Amino acid sequence: MRELTAAVLENVRIAENIYSLTFATEEAVPVLPGQFCMVGVAGYPLRRPLAVCKAEGERVTVCYQVKGGGTKSLVGYKQGHRLSVLLPLGNGFSLTPDMKRVAVVGGGVGVFPLISAIRAYAGEREISAYMGFRNRAAVCLRYEMQRADKLVIATDDGSEGYRGTAVQAFMEDIERAKPDVVLSCGPTPMLRALKNAVSGRNIPVYVSLEERMGCGIGACLVCVCDKKDGTHARVCRDGPVFEIGEVEI
């Protein structure tokens, strides 16, 4: 975890309301799949947590959806602009060597942390990816998703690929995919649906959670989620990746 000043290399629109931001840090920072960063936006006291999609040496790419003021202002950052970034944060995904068949199930902005997992495990493990988008105009990063051995794009309106949710697409293919592990990120209803769908199958499921953050490093206890044992975990530090049975979703 480092406090860095980065220089924007590229900040381009890649789908409806979605931008891809690549910046160069002063020095190479090792980032694990599923880890995230906190990006400072001038004029906003709180930094925005964004998953790292891609990290290659000093070059780091995040993808963001324009939601409120902070992400809207981020669109204005052009090549050469300075960004303050805290990186790398959180635990990230960690797979054991026997988890050879990996299913990734993502929805909306939840696709982005999973891109880093696909990039990390492609070639080494058999990856089946089920990625849900609102419609065709929202689909992005096809090239990255296609690194998976099998890719199913799902859209709510059927304008591309499977008509339905990523979880439905996954469940229709689960007997073929036979995953040893499932990695997922997306809106809470999607995570709940996934939890119900795979319950009883004895497949470990790791989910990356979202929570509003203050410090991003584990100091302020703003970002907690409820654990099954009645305690709290910090999403920024103990997560954002949790075993699905460990947390209340």
Next chain:
Amino acid sequence: MVDLHVNICGVELKNPVIPASGTFGFGREFDELYDISLLGAVATKGLTREPRLGNPTPRIAESRGVILNAVGLQNPGVEHFIEHDLDWLRRKTRVIANVAGATLEDYAAICRRLDGLVDFIELNISCPNVKCGGMAFGIRPEDVKEVTHVSKQALKNTPLIVKLSPNAANISENARAAEAGGADCISLINTLTGMAIDIERRRPVLANNTGGVSGAGIKPVAVRMVYEAAHAVKIPVIGMGGITCAEDALEFLMAGASAVQVGTQNFTDTLACPKIIAGLETWCDGHGVGRVRDLVGALKIN
């Protein structure tokens, strides 16, 4: 080169910059980013006698130039702090244990437990008094005096800082009430109560509905209150509220604060405190100030 040392209640701090309670945990995470032994002191997360789980999420919201928080005093409890963090933190720098309670007995008990173990105890009196219909201890001067008195009685060795709430009718009166109750020092300001609304959902952003406002936008209010409080009492004052840079810290020193605390800015920039220390040094050197303590109360009123 300027001398940054300040002395508060007989305790020497290597500089007047202290991360504020609740924004810095017990220092461990920030110590991964820089050596926290360069700080004047650390104010811990608010401690209670028993562990607390705090409020539901979302616990934080943002508005122009400020944030709102409603963490609800989640903390592992004072015993856990003593067992796991205190020795480590003491080896780093001066320790200000920020404490809270729901009853007067809570305050007395936690003060007794920490007496002699830390450099200062800072009473967070912005918490609801369960025996008083939930009104915070820090609002009425008579309550401020009483909670200060009860806490002071429980302390033999450790100086007592009373952290004043800005949600009061008259800050000078509350400062004097703390002094009369036996406070060795006062700190201010704690957060201002506020609300932020998500207009799409027609609901408050915070699960707790209301929360404490902090950050750059509260600074003018904080400076004014520090000025008024410092001129109302003889005991030293620690100032805070919206400090983002050395220049902000200097305003508080000139208004009468002997040291400052930095809260929200730690979220905006994790290196805020070391930058402020370096900035104070540069400013003092550039202005021929030999000792930073000479700036305390240096304000000339128009």
